[in-house]
Amino acid sequence: MSVVRAEDSSSASEPVAKPRVRDRIFETACELFYRHGIRAVGIDAIVCAANTNKMSFYRSFPSKDELVADYLRHKDVLFWRWWDAVVAPFEGQPRQQVEALFEAHVNKTCSKESRGCGLANAAVEIVEDEHPGRAVVVSHKSEIRRRFRALAAAMQARDPEPLGDALMLLMEGGYLARLTFPKGGPVASALVAARTLMDAHGA
Amino acid sequence: MSVVRAEDSSSASEPVAKPRVRDRIFETACELFYRHGIRAVGIDAIVCAANTNKMSFYRSFPSKDELVADYLRHKDVLFWRWWDAVVAPFEGQPRQQVEALFEAHVNKTCSKESRGCGLANAAVEIVEDEHPGRAVVVSHKSEIRRRFRALAAAMQARDPEPLGDALMLLMEGGYLARLTFPKGGPVASALVAARTLMDAHGA
């Protein structure tokens, strides 16, 4: 993703059927990182699960840290794609948009494959400021806060900033709770709580 | 903690001035685990930071996993000690108790040394069911849920379970947010949000 191939260059413009190895590795890595955590998954495990070898890995990625950053960037892209899709049907109706977001969030987070939010999990695992994934996590969470506050403002709520922050806390709390409660537990109450908060803020 | 010393035995009953090494190691480990994460801290790092050596470590602890479990049990004890102390002045006034909890929670979580909740962080890092620390995390979070629901019920709220769950989500969300926002960010809104929710539930 961030690692640019030196050239696509030359002849054909055909965007179809690019080489497969890099993508196979990347997909495998994404799944392993999400399911078992970043630090828990070594290069050998990735490479082995992708039915390839370490050399092929290091021909496609400069380092594990950079792969992790790519993984997080990918999660970021998917997240906002999801968000925008959920929100789209209610253009101009911020209150309905937030309700739709929380309904989708509850569904997603309660599914049995869910391990919460990959980016939030990375916030726990990656402490070093120099790690290339750190910036991805920080900007992702900042954007979430910004959007929730913007939605709160758009719905003409009293005190939109605290409302936006509270909505964010509800959502993030759900991610965390998912990790200890089998089918999501408290997450199920996130939608009604969000509704209650918005009502109380006159939106 | 969980590792029982074979005997304190013999002569004096003096409870003062127990041997120091084990405790030195344990305190050091607790701080390192909290600050840098569990997987990120190796035995050598602990032992070196505690000015001792690996043999002394393995004379006091059966394994790293067991040390981790002890660390989590310790965090659990401290947490409930904190909780009970915060709640004590408002015996029989559940609404005030929750407000006091959230005020204390915001203060604690916004302090610059905070790295959120050690047990929540462990929920991210420890995935394997067999890990002795896993059960500690699960029972800790279950107890939090139970207590919040009990408080919600005690304050005669309508729909006490969803309210209790929502309060838990707010608190957990704050722990997570703390990891990406410098001084806590959205956490600051947790108290007002909790108040708003309780008001809306008629408590």
Added chain:
DNA sequence: AGCGGAAGTTACCGATCGGTAACATGGGTG
């Protein structure tokens, strides 16, 4: 003075970590 137990020291174990060099193979295109 002498004993015991707690702690320190050194060296080691096999496994795994992230990362690399050199070389073999294969398939597609000129």
Added chain:
DNA sequence: CACCCATGTTACCGATCGGTAACTTCCGCT
């Protein structure tokens, strides 16, 4: 056919991982 480029293979690097053996040193107690 020849060439090239993407893959696969093997072996290796130094560092670190969690964990152990054997021996020494020190301190308090009787």
